[in-house]
Amino acid sequence: MTVSTPSSSAKVRLDTYLARQGLKHTRQRELILETFMGQSGHLTSEQLYREVEKRSPVIGAATVYRALKLFVEAGIATASQFRDGVTVYETRRAHHDHMLCLRCDKVIEFEDDEIERRQERIAGEHGFELVRHRHDLYGYCADCR
Amino acid sequence: MTVSTPSSSAKVRLDTYLARQGLKHTRQRELILETFMGQSGHLTSEQLYREVEKRSPVIGAATVYRALKLFVEAGIATASQFRDGVTVYETRRAHHDHMLCLRCDKVIEFEDDEIERRQERIAGEHGFELVRHRHDLYGYCADCR
DNA sequence: CTTGGTGCAAATCGTTTGCACCGTC
DNA sequence: GACGGTGCAAACGATTTGCACCAAG
Numbered sequence: 254m255t256v257s258t259p260s261s262s263a264k265v266r267l268d269t270y271l272a273r274q275g276l277k278h279t280r281q282r283e284l285i286l287e288t289f290m291g292q293s294g295h296l297t298s299e300q301l302y303r304e305v306e307k308r309s310p311v312i313g314a315a316t317v318y319r320a321l322k323l324f325v326e327a328g329i330a331t332a333s334q335f336r337d338g339v340t341v342y343e344t345r346r347a348h349h350d351h352m353l354c355l356r357c358d359k360v361i362e363f364e365d366d367e368i369e370r371r372q373e374r375i376a377g378e379h380g381f382e383l384v385r386h387r388h389d390l391y392g393y394c395a396d397c398r
Numbered sequence: 399m400t401v402s403t404p405s406s407s408a409k410v411r412l413d414t415y416l417a418r419q420g421l422k423h424t425r426q427r428e429l430i431l432e433t434f435m436g437q438s439g440h441l442t443s444e445q446l447y448r449e450v451e452k453r454s455p456v457i458g459a460a461t462v463y464r465a466l467k468l469f470v471e472a473g474i475a476t477a478s479q480f481r482d483g484v485t486v487y488e489t490r491r492a493h494h495d496h497m498l499c500l501r502c503d504k505v506i507e508f509e510d511d512e513i514e515r516r517q518e519r520i521a522g523e524h525g526f527e528l529v530r531h532r533h534d535l536y537g538y539c540a541d542c543r
Numbered sequence: 544c545t546t547g548g549t550g551c552a553a554a555t556c557g558t559t560t561g562c563a564c565c566g567t568c
Numbered sequence: 569g570a571c572g573g574t575g576c577a578a579a580c581g582a583t584t585t586g587c588a589c590c591a592a593g
Contacts, residue, residue, distance in 0.1 A: 275546090275547085275593095276547070276548090277546085277547055277548065277591080277592050277593070278592075278593095279547095279548060279549080279591080279592075280591095281548080281549070282548090297582095298582080298583080299582075311549095311550080312549085312550085313549070313550045313551065314550090314551095314583090315549075315550070315551080315583085315584075315585085316548080316549060316550070318582090318583060318584075319548085319549085319584090334479045334483075337479070337483075337485075337557095337558080337581095337582095338479075338483040338556095338557075338558080338581075338582055338583085339581095339582070340582080340583085352520075352521060352524060352526050354526075355529060361524055361526065363520050363524070365516055365520055367512075367516060368513050368516050368517075371510055371512060371513055372513075372535060375497075375508050375510055375535075376497060376535055376537060379497060379506055379508070379539075379540070380539065380540030380543075381497050381499075381506065381535065381537050381538070381539055381540065382537045382538040382539075382543045383535055383536075383537040384500060384536050384537040384538070385536050385537070386533070386534060386535045386536060387532070387533070387534050387536075388531070388532070388533045388534075389531060389532050389533075390517060390520075390521055390526065390528055390531045391528075391529050391530050391531060391532075392521060392526050392527045392528040392529040392530070393526070393527040393529070394524075394525070394526055395524070395525030395526065398525075398527045420568095420571095420572085421572070421573090422566080422567050422568070422571090422572055422573065423567075423568095424566075424567075424572090424573060424574080425566090426573080426574070427573090442557095443557080443558080444557075444558095456574095456575080457574085457575085458574070458575040458576065459557095459558085459575090459576095460558085460559075460560085460574075460575070460576080460577095461573080461574055461575070463557090463558060463559075464559090464573085464574085483556070483557055483558085483582070483583080484556095484557070485557080485558085
């Protein structure tokens with residue numbers, strides 16, 4: 254899915270996706286997207302809902318949940334589940350992986366080209382077409398160990 | 399936590415852990431552990447519950463959930479959340495990572511020493527003490543692409 | 544004016560918890 | 569005996585869904 258047009262902004266990308274799929278552009282989706290892009294870093298569905306609520310109290314939680322799923326389909330966001338049943342979303346702009354402190358829940362981001370490359374290679378060796386991945390390291394951060 | 403005694407079997411390891419923590423050895427825990435070790439590969443809490451139920455219908459789901467958490471603490475099992483709110487457990491014997499097919503949900507295991515090594519190094523560079531990790535590749539398997 | 548979107552509340556679903564009773568240590 | 573474990577059912581919390589109404593194409 255999702256043909257990536259590197260230079261297109263999230264908004265354009267969403268519009269394109271909506272148009273292609275015969276879906277509709279709505280105020281809610283635009284507002285939710287704006288709010289989402291505004292919040293840097295990782296974001297829980299519910300955190301985003303609270304932010305959106307501030308700007309427009311009429312928007313319901315279900316709409317935010319639905320929008321977030323849509324963003325993932327449109328390739329604007331990625332979803333991952335860190336802890337028990339909480340889905341964390343983040344913008345797809347720069348890919349990075351995470352180190353999570355088991356004690357203070359701090360999140361440190363990292364990226365490593367060599368790992369990325371090896372992933373591709375391993376996938377290829379198994380005839381697997383790699384779409385996305387998650388790579389989380391759990392342990393204790395410098396402050397907590 | 400959990401001092402690893404490589405040669406000890408899961409049962410011994412559990413007993414040791416229970417003894418150290420002043421917890422009790424019960425029939426249920428033993429049966430659940432046996433069933434768990436019997437099932438190779440990945441296992442949902444609920445799948446395990448169903449298996450256990452076959453052998454001993456009186457055991458409740460809560461007991462299985464509680465046992466599984468205990469196994470993780472004891473270092474016998476590892477937990478990860480693949481899809482929405484479903485926790486998947488697996489025996490800790492051999493570490494490996496996963497490729498998950500987005501279409502047929504197939505799980506292919508892989509391991510790569512170089513990636514393991516780089517992880518350690520990256521963690522170290524950030525003063526992070528690595529305890530465990532998860533590395534999942536999502537995409538389409540050879541049969542589904 | 545047709546079809547998808549929204550808001551609300553009710554429904555799900557996996558998992559957790561409170562409690563009375565039972566089994567280890 | 570004392571204290572942890574178990575089973576059951578009720579409680580939970582994040583997410584989903586049914587439905588009547590609204591709005592974009």
